[in-house]
Amino acid sequence: MADQMQTDIRKTLLRIFSDANGDFVSGERISRELGCSRTAVWKHMEDLRKEGFKLEGIRKLGYRIIDKPDKITANEITLGLQTDILGRHIHFEEEVDSTQKIAQRLALEGVPEGTIVVAEAQTAGRGRLNRHWHSPRKTGVWMSLILRPQIAPQKAPQLTLLTAVAVAQAIEEVIDVMPQIKWPNDILIKEKKAIGILTEMQAEADRIGSVIIGIGVNCNQEKGEFPEDITNIATSLAIEANKRIDRSLLIQSILHNFEKLYITYLEHGFTTIKILWESYAISLGKKIKVQSLAQVTEGTALGITDDGVLLIETADGQIHKVYSGDIHFQD
Template sequence: MKEKLLEMLSENESGFVSGEKISKHLGCSRTAIWKHIEELRKSGYEVEAVPRKGYRIKTRPNTISPHEIKVYLQTEKIGQELTYHESLPSTQEVAHRLAQEGAVEGHVVIADEQTSGKGRLGRVWHSPIGTSISMSIILRPKVSPQKAPQLTLLAAVAVVRGIEKTTGLQCSIKWPNDILLNGKKIVGILTEMQSEPDYVHSVIIGIGINVNHKREQFSSELREIATSLAIAKGEEVSRAKLMSSVFYELESLYEQYLLEGFDVIKPQWESYAISLGKRIVARTIQGTIEGVAKGITNDGVLLLEDDDQVVHQIYSADIEIK
């Protein structure tokens, strides 16, 4: 009922909605409406009530609660089922458990604060409360396990497009899964899989976005390499609206991918890639290789040509653009 009321007020945000109209639409009494309005106010919404006019939302909190996200949702699957926690060590861990318990495709785990989030190579991705988007999305693609890494690149394209759609800011992608804004990291993506040798049970896509961090919330070390959307834009960004945009872009690309394969995703990823054609240093477990990034394979493997014109296939590495 609260979600339906919020959706109704949000659709008519420029004007008032009468109590009579709400009562008929929701099938409840004026007293029940008033109680739900009070609940919205307690959740941080400023709701104006004017006799003979009705109700309207004046301001809304920058929350990522399920009912706020669903106001903006335009998807059929992704985000339709949400598990929300105010604070979690890691959304990935919860998503893995829910996937094993049979959660539907498109189920998303969200945390307003993440204290021990996972990054690549075992790094920690910390997300202070009220500033970030920390989420893990459960997908169940009917593809071979060898193709699952392609979904990391697909997710990166979806996030870049979602950010541009919501904020107007243009980001770039550094292989394989770092999203940069003005040369500084703003998004991390971690893809993990539950599978058998020839069958994928689920793919968990973890996405962390620096949305409303202030400069002083980054350590002095991180200020040189990380930023937030709010710092770049000069104003707060609606996290719920951004999440719904990312969900929409991800679902659209995912459906294309399942129908047409990675060939339709690859040129889109390359159009945002910052490292292609540039001299890079790739630090792998086996050692360091320097050369020119020539492109990616259909499996998302980076092709690096060294000074002896030997082309190396890089599956996992830290990349530094010279």
């Protein structure tokens, strides 16, 4: 009970500073909103400093946060978060095998929609087809988002494409670099992979219980830090932007953009998402080869259907629908 009270106080305190947008907040206001003494306010400020926050305190003006620690915690994400639903319940771990596994368990336990699972490191991070995702400590965003959309199960793949758009928009905001979406679930920067998305569903025949969306973002890896087998095809935001990335800020931006798109999608359908997705798509108009478990299809990528299915025109003029597979670009 005491730990929960401290957590609630810390969330309220960070919300107060967030609402101030960098301005000073008086000790009197903090005392009033927290329901504590001025001496207790001073102690809370010292606790923030111990966590790595840089605070400025001026007599008669109060306190303000001038810098945050380079780490991901629930408090860090909450400070400045501009959403109503997404990220309002945060499950944070220093290290997990996979955020997807934890999110699946939490979803079955009935946690609210918008709950996110975030970790500083994953020991068994995975992407599509159970491929390993390199997730070292304090270098990236390793996150899973729990949704409970009232849509037909067959429409769930659209949420992968929605996620890609939200992440692409967030990257543009944070590092001012134009990312490229590679169907179905990768985001590239300068044709190297920086982000992967994994969508999994818990559903009955005609009803979705939950959709778990895993997002892995290479943020602060330096050149030479990737495993040898991916060093020529992977990159990080820091490499491409030539600066370290505030990972909490990136998470906030992803959640903010996702929530706006998600509301649009639930209210108006997939059309707007489709247009935005195609504006980021790297493959459209290019000759590609798509390798799936069943076959290989070669041709020109035309776009996606309203269901998110890739359309390819082959050399004989036939248009084929591709539901899953790996894209390879052809010269």
